[in-house]
Amino acid sequence: xxxxxxxxxxxxxxxxxxxxxxxxxxxxxxxxxxxxxxxxxxxxxxxxxxxxxxxxxxxxxxxxxxxxxxxxxxxxxxxxxxxxxxxxxxxxxxxxxxxxxxxxxxxxxxxxxxxxxxxxxxxxxxxxxxxxxxxxxxxxxxxxxxxxxxxxxxxxxxxxxxxxxxxxxxxxxxxxxxxxxxxxxxxxxxxxxxxxxxxxxxxxxxxxxxxxxxxxxxxxxxxxxxxxxxxxxxxxxxxxxxxxxxxxxxxxxxxxxxxxxxxxxxxxxxxxxxxxxxxxxxxxxxxxxxxxxxxxxxxxxxxxxxxxxxxxxxxxxxxxxxxxxxxxxxxxxxxxxxxxxxxxxxxxxxxxxxxxxxxxxxxxxxxxxxxxxxxxxxxxxxxxxxxxxxxxxxxxxxxxxxxxxxxxxxxxxxxxxxxxxxxxxxxxxxxxxxxxxxxxxxxxxxxxxxxxxxxxxxxxxxxxxxxxxxxxxxxxxxxxxxxxxxxxxxxxxxxxxxxxxxxxxxxxxxxxxxxxxxxxxxxxxxxxxxxxxxxxxxxxxxxxxxxxxxxxxx
Numbered sequence: 001x002x003x004x005x006x007x008x009x010x011x012x013x014x015x016x017x018x019x020x021x022x023x024x025x026x027x028x029x030x031x032x033x034x035x036x037x038x039x040x041x042x043x044x045x046x047x048x049x050x051x052x053x054x055x056x057x058x059x060x061x062x063x064x065x066x067x068x069x070x071x072x073x074x075x076x077x078x079x080x081x082x083x084x085x086x087x088x089x090x091x092x093x094x095x096x097x098x099x100x101x102x103x104x105x106x107x108x109x110x111x112x113x114x115x116x117x118x119x120x121x122x123x124x125x126x127x128x129x130x131x132x133x134x135x136x137x138x139x140x141x142x143x144x145x146x147x148x149x150x151x152x153x154x155x156x157x158x159x160x161x162x163x164x165x166x167x168x169x170x171x172x173x174x175x176x177x178x179x180x181x182x183x184x185x186x187x188x189x190x191x192x193x194x195x196x197x198x199x200x201x202x203x204x205x206x207x208x209x210x211x212x213x214x215x216x217x218x219x220x221x222x223x224x225x226x227x228x229x230x231x232x233x234x235x236x237x238x239x240x241x242x243x244x245x246x247x248x249x250x251x252x253x254x255x256x257x258x259x260x261x262x263x264x265x266x267x268x269x270x271x272x273x274x275x276x277x278x279x280x281x282x283x284x285x286x287x288x289x290x291x292x293x294x295x296x297x298x299x300x301x302x303x304x305x306x307x308x309x310x311x312x313x314x315x316x317x318x319x320x321x322x323x324x325x326x327x328x329x330x331x332x333x334x335x336x337x338x339x340x341x342x343x344x345x346x347x348x349x350x351x352x353x354x355x356x357x358x359x360x361x362x363x364x365x366x367x368x369x370x371x372x373x374x375x376x377x378x379x380x381x382x383x384x385x386x387x388x389x390x391x392x393x394x395x396x397x398x399x400x401x402x403x404x405x406x407x408x409x410x411x412x413x414x415x416x417x418x419x420x421x422x423x424x425x426x427x428x429x430x431x432x433x434x435x436x437x438x439x440x441x442x443x444x445x446x447x448x449x450x451x452x453x454x455x456x457x458x459x460x461x462x463x464x465x466x467x468x469x470x471x472x473x474x475x476x477x478x479x480x481x482x483x484x485x486x487x488x489x490x491x492x493x494x495x496x497x498x499x500x501x502x503x504x505x506x507x508x509x510x511x512x513x514x515x516x517x518x519x520x521x522x523x524x525x526x527x528x529x530x531x532x533x534x535x536x537x538x539x540x541x542x543x544x545x546x547x548x549x550x551x552x553x554x
Contacts, residue, residue, distance in 0.1 A: 001100050003064045005200055010068075013196035014045035020191050027184035037184040037410040038080030042466035044085055045192065047075020060121045065092035067329040073274065073281050074248065077306065080130065080185040080278035081207050081266070082246070082272045082283045086121045087134055087189070090114030100359050104154040108145040111138035111158075121274045128173030130185035136165040137193070145540070155197045162190040197227060241268040241285040242545075244308040245292050249280045260299070285310070287514065287545075311345050312361045336437060337382030340421050341368060341390045341398075344514060344544035354425040357382070367394050377410055384409040384434040386441070388421040392479070400450065409434055417450040418542065419509045419552030449494045449505070452476045453488055453549040489524050492549050493531055499531060508535050511542030513549060524549070 017038070018022070023037025051071030055063055069092060072085035094110030095102070118131060125131050140161040144154040169183040170176040245268075249368045254277050263273035268286030275281055278300070286292055289307050296302055338356045342348040348359040352443040358376040360506055362368035375396075377385050385408055389398040395414050402410035411434055415421045427444035428437045433464075453475050460468040462481045466475065475483030475495035482498060496508065508528070512521040518541075526538050542550060 002095060002098055002102050003059060006064055006068075006095075007055075007059075009196045009199040010052060011049045012199040014042070014049050015302050016195035017045055017188055017192050018042040020188070024184050024188045024191075027187060029183045035376055037078065037080045038188055039411060041185065041192075044072055044075050044081035046069045048088065050075075059100070061096050065089075068092040070279075073279065074101075074304075075123075075410045076246075076274075076281050076283075077284060078244065078246065078308075079270050079272070080188070080276055083118060083122065083130055083185065083385065084189070085281065086118040086274055087114050087130070090117030093117070096470050102151060104141070104149050104151055105145050107151065107154050107158075108138070108141040108366045110143045114138070116401075118324045121272055122313060123265065123271060126173065128169040128171075128176060129151075129183050130189045132169065132172060133162055133165040133183075133186045133189055137161050152201060155201065159190075159194045162193050165246045166190050241287050242290045242309060242311055243287065244270075244283070244285055244306075244310055245289040246283040246306040247282070247293070247296075247302050249275075249296055249300055249302050251278045251280065253300075255299050260282055260296075263295060264292065295525055296378050309361055319380060322501045323358055325360040331381060334382045335384065336387065336432065336434060337380035337385045338425070339373065339376045339380060339385055340388040340415075340418075341373075342418055342544075343546075344511070346541040346543040347511065348538060351418070351425075352392075354420075355386075355428075356425070357385075361393065362391070367391070368397065370397045370400040370404065374404055375407050377401060378407070382408065383533040384411070386410075386434070386437060387412045388415045388424060390415045390421050392416045403454055411438045413438055413445065416446055417448075417452070417550060417552065418511065418544075419450055419550065420448045422509060423448045423552070423554060445472050447480060448552050448554055449503070450552045451478075451492075451499065451550070453492050453495070454547045456484075488548050489520070489527055492524060492551070493527060494529060496535075496551070496553070499553050500535070504523045506534075507538065507554050508532070508551060509540075509553040510549065511536045511540050511544065511554075513547045514543045515543050516548040 021036070021038030021042045024041065025036035027037070048068050048071040051067040051074075052064065055067055059067075069085075069089045070071060072088045076082045076085040091110045094113030095106065098106035098110070111134070115135055117133055119125055122131065137158040140158050141154060149157070166182050166186045169186050170181070173183065177276070237259040257273060261271060261273050264273065264282070264284045267288060268284050270283065270285045282292075282296065284292055293302060293305065298394055337362060339358045340351045340356045341360045341362045342351055343362065347361045348361075351359050357380040360368045360372055360376045362372070371388060377387065385405075387398040387402060389395045389408065389412065392414075395412065398412045402412050413424055415424055421443045421516050424441035427440045429440065434439065453473060456468050456470050458470050458475050460481075461469055462474075462484050466484060468481065468484050473485050473488055473491045474481050475485075475491040475493055477483075477499060483491050483494045485494070486510045499505070510525070510528075512518075516524075521541075525537060528535070528537060
């Protein structure tokens with residue numbers, strides 16, 4: 001009976017979360033915009049539905065629990081999905097020994113087991129999240145058990161408690177109150193619980209008498225949503241970590257899980273390692289996802305790797321909210337618009353300030369596709385659009401996007417760096433035609449000489465044939481490796497000196513990468529001023545990855 005109920009009700013509840021996934025996504029502000037919570041929870045639940053469907057018709061509760069545990073672990077996406085997988089695992093394990101028909105004591109025991117499993121998975125539980133709601137409904141189930149409430153009364157009570165707990169999340173977590181939302185994961189969990197219980201009880205509403213007030217689940221849900229006034233947060237600073245890194249891991253041999261978690265914590269935050277030997281799900285926010293993967297490869301095999309740029313996801317969330325809240329009629333199309341590619345948030349901010357309509361995230365190691373660029377072009381409300389690829393590897397994709405666009409005229413100005421794009425944008429006169437703008441921008445980038453400083457990832461050789469070893473700092477001038485050293489400042493100074501000796505310029509635009517501290521950047525600028533007193537310097541935080549310094553001379 002329990003097994004049949006779960007197999008019948010789980011798909012219904014999962015579908016309800018899927019239907020509400022966009023509403024849940026818009027609430028997502030904590031701990032960082034880690035993917036879309038509604039989407040991630042929906043994908044996690046869908047994996048369980050698929051696993052349950054593959055079981056034989058007479059599968060018992062132990063088989064059901066194994067399917068829920070495996071399906072949720074394999075399908076877990078994002079922080080919310082991983083935690084949801086552990087909540088489901090705990091409940092399923094707690095129901096293996098339940099009576100048939102199930103009792104209120106069985107429900108309370110299953111939720112206690114879920115609290116234990118879920119809280120163990122999270123090294124630093126935060127109040128005002130899905131874990132708080134789980135603990136609150138477990139406490140309520142314990143009270144129902146002591147009061148000898150019926151199963152129906154217990155299920156009703158925990159649904160209402162779930163929504164009441166969701167409504168309290170802004171009081172427990174300041175970032176929620178600041179943004180005018182309830183916790184997204186908590187809200188998604190309450191939706192799942194409400195619909196599972198309604199299906200199990202054979203009705204569409206969940207009603208409880210004399211529990212904090214006389215109201216049903218709909219009233220509780222509305223009370224929770226009364227806390228919500230979703231606003232676009234344009235000054236969201238995000239997390240100090242940019243990438244959400246998650247993947248499945250199959251260990252070659254038993255390993256020290258605590259030691260592994262400590263390593264993940266050293267790489268970033270929101271670290272999770274769930275599962276049991278040999279199959280695990282790993283999640284961490286980090287600026288160096290490559291180091292996380294390299295470390296785990298020493299212990300076993302990794303697969304189904306997902307790396308999300310949370311800065312981009314935050315911007316997309318804000319853009320969606322602006323779109324939803326903008327009731328004004330659409331503005332007439334302007335004559336000319338711009339799409340540009342940038343790897344760093346600082347680069348993107350400068351490009352927007354210079355008139356770029358849509359900035360596509362990408363760069364040397366993460367080239368956007370033709371589809372990405374075409375989608376960006378279609379977002380621009382203009383009769384004609386110019387694409388600035390800002391990287392030689394992206395030029396062909398940009399030209400393919402320009403050719404594929406049928407609704408507006410599109411041209412590509414073949415910028416190879418973001419500083420070239422700055423100069424190109426400055427060169428355009430107001431009210432220029434597409435042809436005149438392309439001509440002016442192309443002429444402007446021909447006057448720009450660019451340089452980049454980065455670290456070698458493998459042995460190679462410089463333009464003069466001298467050896468380069470992995471870990472060396474390289475100075476790249478106009479695409480050619482001209483300087484090799486061990487210090488970012490010294491290599492940058494040598495590159496600028498060589499460029500000035502070759503052809504003296506008047507101005508230097510220089511961008512600091514994500515890995516270069518403010519202190520080191522200020523020290524570098526001071527050194528350039530001393531070495532090149534006649535050079536006018538325009539310095540900014542570009543926040544680009546992998547390249548601590550990017551610059552151009554005109």
